[in-house]
Amino acid sequence: MIVAAPAILLALAACLAFALRKRVTLVARLSLVALVVAFTLVSVTPTDTTARLVDLDLRVSDLGRLAGLLLLATIAMLVIDVLIDEPAYNFFPSALLAGAVVLTVLALTSPIVILAVLVLGLLMPVGTFTFQVHRNRSVDAAVRHFSFVVLGGSLGLGALALAASLPKDQPATTVVLLMVLLFVAFALMLAAIPFHTHAALLAGEAPASALALYFGVLVPVTFIAFAEILAGSGLLPAIVQVGKVQDLLLAIGLVSALGGALLAAGANDLRRLVVYAVISNLGSALVGIATLSGPGIIGGIAIALVTGACATQQLLAAGTLERRAAGERPNVTHAPLAAGAFIAGGIAMIGTPPLVSFPGHFFVDLIAYAVSGFAGTGLVASAILLLIAQLRAGVRLFAGSPEGWRIEPRPVAGVLGGIIFMALLAGGITPEAFLGPIAAFADEFLKALRPL
Amino acid sequence: MVYLGIIALVTLLANSATRLRLIAVTFVGIALVAAFIASPTATVPQAALTASAGFAAAGILFIAAGDGRYGEDPGWRLWLGTFTAAIVTPIAYASFRTISGEPATLPMFQDGSGVIVEVAGTWLLSSGVAIMLTARSAVRTSLAALVMVTGVQLLALLAPEPRLAATLALAWLEVVVALAGAFLIVNERAVRDA
Numbered sequence: 001m002i003v004a005a006p007a008i009l010l011a012l013a014a015c016l017a018f019a020l021r022k023r024v025t026l027v028a029r030l031s032l033v034a035l036v037v038a039f040t041l042v043s044v045t046p047t048d049t050t051a052r053l054v055d056l057d058l059r060v061s062d063l064g065r066l067a068g069l070l071l072l073a074t075i076a077m078l079v080i081d082v083l084i085d086e087p088a089y090n091f092f093p094s095a096l097l098a099g100a101v102v103l104t105v106l107a108l109t110s111p112i113v114i115l116a117v118l119v120l121g122l123l124m125p126v127g128t129f130t131f132q133v134h135r136n137r138s139v140d141a142a143v144r145h146f147s148f149v150v151l152g153g154s155l156g157l158g159a160l161a162l163a164a165s166l167p168k169d170q171p172a173t174t175v176v177l178l179m180v181l182l183f184v185a186f187a188l189m190l191a192a193i194p195f196h197t198h199a200a201l202l203a204g205e206a207p208a209s210a211l212a213l214y215f216g217v218l219v220p221v222t223f224i225a226f227a228e229i230l231a232g233s234g235l236l237p238a239i240v241q242v243g244k245v246q247d248l249l250l251a252i253g254l255v256s257a258l259g260g261a262l263l264a265a266g267a268n269d270l271r272r273l274v275v276y277a278v279i280s281n282l283g284s285a286l287v288g289i290a291t292l293s294g295p296g297i298i299g300g301i302a303i304a305l306v307t308g309a310c311a312t313q314q315l316l317a318a319g320t321l322e323r324r325a326a327g328e329r330p331n332v333t334h335a336p337l338a339a340g341a342f343i344a345g346g347i348a349m350i351g352t353p354p355l356v357s358f359p360g361h362f363f364v365d366l367i368a369y370a371v372s373g374f375a376g377t378g379l380v381a382s383a384i385l386l387l388i389a390q391l392r393a394g395v396r397l398f399a400g401s402p403e404g405w406r407i408e409p410r411p412v413a414g415v416l417g418g419i420i421f422m423a424l425l426a427g428g429i430t431p432e433a434f435l436g437p438i439a440a441f442a443d444e445f446l447k448a449l450r451p452l
Numbered sequence: 453m454v455y456l457g458i459i460a461l462v463t464l465l466a467n468s469a470t471r472l473r474l475i476a477v478t479f480v481g482i483a484l485v486a487a488f489i490a491s492p493t494a495t496v497p498q499a500a501l502t503a504s505a506g507f508a509a510a511g512i513l514f515i516a517a518g519d520g521r522y523g524e525d526p527g528w529r530l531w532l533g534t535f536t537a538a539i540v541t542p543i544a545y546a547s548f549r550t551i552s553g554e555p556a557t558l559p560m561f562q563d564g565s566g567v568i569v570e571v572a573g574t575w576l577l578s579s580g581v582a583i584m585l586t587a588r589s590a591v592r593t594s595l596a597a598l599v600m601v602t603g604v605q606l607l608a609l610l611a612p613e614p615r616l617a618a619t620l621a622l623a624w625l626e627v628v629v630a631l632a633g634a635f636l637i638v639n640e641r642a643v644r645d646a
Contacts (some may be wrong), residue, residue, distance in 0.1 A: 056617035110614050116621035126632045130639050134646050139639045143590050146597070146632055151584055154600035157622075158577050158607050162548050165566070165610035177547055 003051040003058040006038035006068075007103035014096035021089045028083035031092045035076045035099060042068045042103065057109045061444075062437030063301070064106035067224055070305060071102045071217050074312050077416045078216070081316050082209045085412045086323070091209055094128045097121070098213055102221045111229040112160050118225045119153030122189060122218055128210035129202060141205040144198040152188030152195075155181050156229075163235055175238040179245040182235075186226045187252055190219060190282050191275075193259035200263075203275040208319025211271065215278050216312030223282060223304035227289055227297065227441070231448040240292065240449060249290035250371070254378045256283025261385035265392070270318035270330060270342065273393050274311055277349050280382050281307040287379060288364035291371050292449060297442040298435060299363030305438075306357040306424065307349065313420040314345035320413035321397075332398050335408040339397045341417020346390035348424050350383060356427030356434050459485045459572050463579050466595060467533050470525045472517035472637065475595050479510045482576070486602050489572045493609045498619045502605050505623035509598050509630035516634030522591075522641060529586035536582035537575055544574040566610050573610075576603030590640045594633025601626045 013034035017027045047065055051058045075095050082091045101121030108114045129142040159181035166174070184195075191199035202211060230236055239245045260280030267273040281303055288300025320338040321330035332339040351361030361383065369376030408414070427434045462485055466478035483506020491499050517523075526533075548570070580600030587593040605622045609615075 054617045054620065055614040057614075110617065112608055112611060112618050113614065113621045116618065116625050120621075120625050120628050123628055123632045127635060130635075133639050133643050139590075139636065139643055143593055143636050143640065146590075146636060147584055147587070147593050150597040150600060150629060151581065153625075154577060154580065154597075154604050157604040158573070161573075161604065161607035161611045162570075164612060165570075165607075166548065174547060 002041070002045055003049055003060055003107050004053055004104075006041040007100045007107070009041070010034055010038050010096050010100035010103065014093045014100060017096055018093040021093060024087050024089050024092075025083070027089070027092045028079055031079045031096055032076060034096060035072055035079065038099065038103070039069060039072045039076070042072065056113060058107045059109055060107060061441065063224070063441035066434070066437040067221065067305060068103050068106050070309065071221060072099055074216050074309060075099050075102075075213070077312065077420070078209055078212055078316075081412050081416060084410055085320060086207065086209055088128065088131070088207065088209065090127050091213075094124045094210075095213060097124045098217055102217060105221055105225050105228075109232060111232045112157060112164070114225050114229055114232075115153065115156050115160060118222060119149060119157075119189075122149040122153070122222065125210050125214045125218065128213065129206040131207055136205050137201065138205040141198070141201040144201055148188050148191075148195065148198045152185040155188070156185030159185065160229070160233060163233060170238070172242045172244075175235070175242050176244055179235065179239060179242075180248065182229075182233075183249055183252060186222070187256075189222050190226075190286075191279055192252055192256040192283060192286065193263075193279060194255070196256075196260075196279055199275050199279065200272070203272045204269070208271060208315045208322070211275070212312045212315040212319075215275060215315065216308045219278065219282065219311075220304045220308035223285060224301060227301060227445065230289070231445045234448075236292075236445075236449045246290055246292060250287060250375060253283045253286030253288075253290055254375055256280065257287060257382040258283070258378055258385075261382035261389070264389035265385045267389065267393075270321065270393060270397075271315065273389055274314040274318060274345075274349075277314075277346075277386055277389065278307055278311045280386055281349065284361065284364050284379055284382065287368050287375060288360075291364075291367045293367050293371075294439070294442045294446060295363040296367040297445050298438045299360045299367065301438045301441065302360030302435060303351075303357070303364060306355075306360060309420050309424065310345045310349040310357065313417045314342050314349065316413040317342035317345065317417050320408070324408060330397065331400065333400065333405055335411070335414070336405045337407055337411040337414020338417070341414050341421070342397065343390075343394050344417055344421040346394065348421065350386045350390060354428040355424045356431060357424060358428060359431050359435060453568075455485060455489050455568055456571055456575070459489065459575065463537070463576065463599065464530075464534055466599070467526060467579065467583060468530050469523070471520060471523035472591050473514055473520050473523075475523065475591065476510045476514035476517065479513065479595065479598055480507060482599065482602055483507060483510065486572065486576070486606055489568055490606060490609055493566055493569050494619070495615075498609075498615060501619050501623050505626040506602065509626050512627070512630040512634045513594060513598075513637075516637045518638075518641070522637075524587070524589045524591040526586075526592065529583075529592075532586055533579055533582035537579035540578035541571060541575045544578070545571055569606050569609055573603045573606030576600065576606065579603075590633060590636035594630070594637060597629045597633060598626065601629055
């Protein structure tokens with residue numbers, strides 16, 4: 001029961017938060033307490049603890065524990081930011097439910113149930129995406145997000161159900177068809193290019209905190225769920241035998257990495273830049289998984305997790321800058337600490353050493369070169385484009401004289417950005433603590449790949 | 453065969469409905485027929501849980517409509533959705549069923565082999581995809597989402613996964629999809645009425 005306790009606690013807290021949602025300060029404090037208790041419970045639960053709930057096996061894996069702790073910490077930071085800087089009463093229940101979903105997905109072992117719970121979690125932010133509906137297109141953006149998530153989720157669930165019901169040793173065409181369905185399903189949910197239009201619309205219309213909840217917490221957990229589902233579905237040995245499937249995943253990843261980086265380089269506002277950078281990094285992470293190798297899997301999952309933290313840092317900073325700019329072009333004079341946090345997040349996003357984002361990018365780029373020179377070159381090109389995009393944004397932000405710089409009142413985004421940056425730096429100095437649990441999962445993945 | 457005919461008919465009815473309340477009522481029909489189709493493969497609690505989720509989802513949409521006038525006219529999109537499902541279902545059936553090498557027969561009523569469940573599930577999934585791709589507002593998007601989830605519920609019965617947990621998770625998913633859809637419908641209407 002200890003395995004399920006943190007998720008159940010967060011789900012109950014979400015129900016309570018929904019009932020009390022109009023009392024923002026009280027609900028925010030309640031949310032923080034629930035997150036701290038859940039964080040403590042996850043951290044004291046030993047790895048490999050198992051439990052059985054209904055007819056379902058639950059397990060605390062090394063990766064599940066690491067990702068659970070990181071993502072709960074991210075949610076707690078978002079709650080603090082929303083409480084102090086951007087009060088929104090509908091955010092807290094969604095954030096708590098997102099936390100419950102994250103912990104559930106990471107503890108589950110059945111692919112169909114993992115995907116069903118994940119889709120449920122991806123629908124949670126719909127309530128937080130819509131705000132001031134008469135003044136913007138946030139309802140359109142939320143409807144499009146809803147469509148993409150349900151479409152992807154249903155296709156993926158259908159493919160998994162069919163795959164599980166079929167006898168073994170299927171012809172190659174059947175395997176290809178099922179895998180195409182599964183990859184398209186996850187491409188829709190991860191907003192991989194060319195299925196990114198909902199993410200583009202959300203970037204322009206949804207509040208920054210809701211975007212951070214989606215791109216900083218739910219998208220990384222979607223990526224981890226993808227890897228877990230691949231490992232648990234029993235389809236991996238068939239993928240090895242049918243080379244086309246591996247090529248397809250590689251192609252989706254490369255198109256997303258390059259396309260996202262190109263769009264980021266041309267983005268005219270900070271939030272779009274961050275969203276496209278996330279899409280590009282997730283493309284690189286998909287390439288890592290597509291290599292079906294230890295370093296590729298470790299690098300891919302590391303990129304997904306670190307990208308979530310960087311996206312949170314940059315989106316919160318972008319939100320603060322836009323609010324303080326009040327319609328003008330955001331500039332360092334509006335909120336110097338937030339601008340600094342945005343730049344620091346950009347440095348981490350592109351995988352600069354000695355931050356913990358470096359090993360993931362390094363592993364994936366290296367193994368991509370080993371698999372295909374074209375893939376390796378594509379990833380390096382996307383990294384250069386992302387660098388240009390972040391530099392361009394930095395130059396625009398810091399244009400002008402430093403004389404007018406005054407530290408903003410309530411510099412929440414700046415302080416939280418600083419904390420995230422320090423954590424990324426600490427992770428980079430001691431990478432074993434971060435990469436070890438991911439390597440344990442990669443081991444399980446490779447065993448599922450070659451069961452004999 | 454009879455159940456497949458009925459589910460095709462109720463899907464067509466739901467797809468052609470121009471008012472949200474009528475869509476909700478026809479969706480009760482879809483959930484009911486899906487429960488009948490699932491009954492030989494599923495246990496009683498599983499079938500009851502799935503049907504209850506379907507009724508709850510329909511109820512949520514009915515309430516979200518606010519009054520009997522609100523909806524979306526599908527127009528020519530109705531036929532696109534129907535023909536897409538009619539084309540995709542046999543292709544999917546041929547791809548995923550016949551490869552087992554066993555001759556498959558379509559019984560008149562209930563069957564224990566899962567053929568009807570698979571064909572009905574694929575029909576609902578492909579119908580839902582077609583409706584969603586042609587939807588212009590949250591009304592038909594919500595219908596499409598619920599039709600797809602109902603199709604998935606049928607297909608999941610064939611998997612030897614944890615059955616009760618999967619049924620429970622998918623039932624919750626259906627209710628959450630309906631709640632999110634209703635939230636979007638209410639907000640979209642507020643924007644249009646302004």
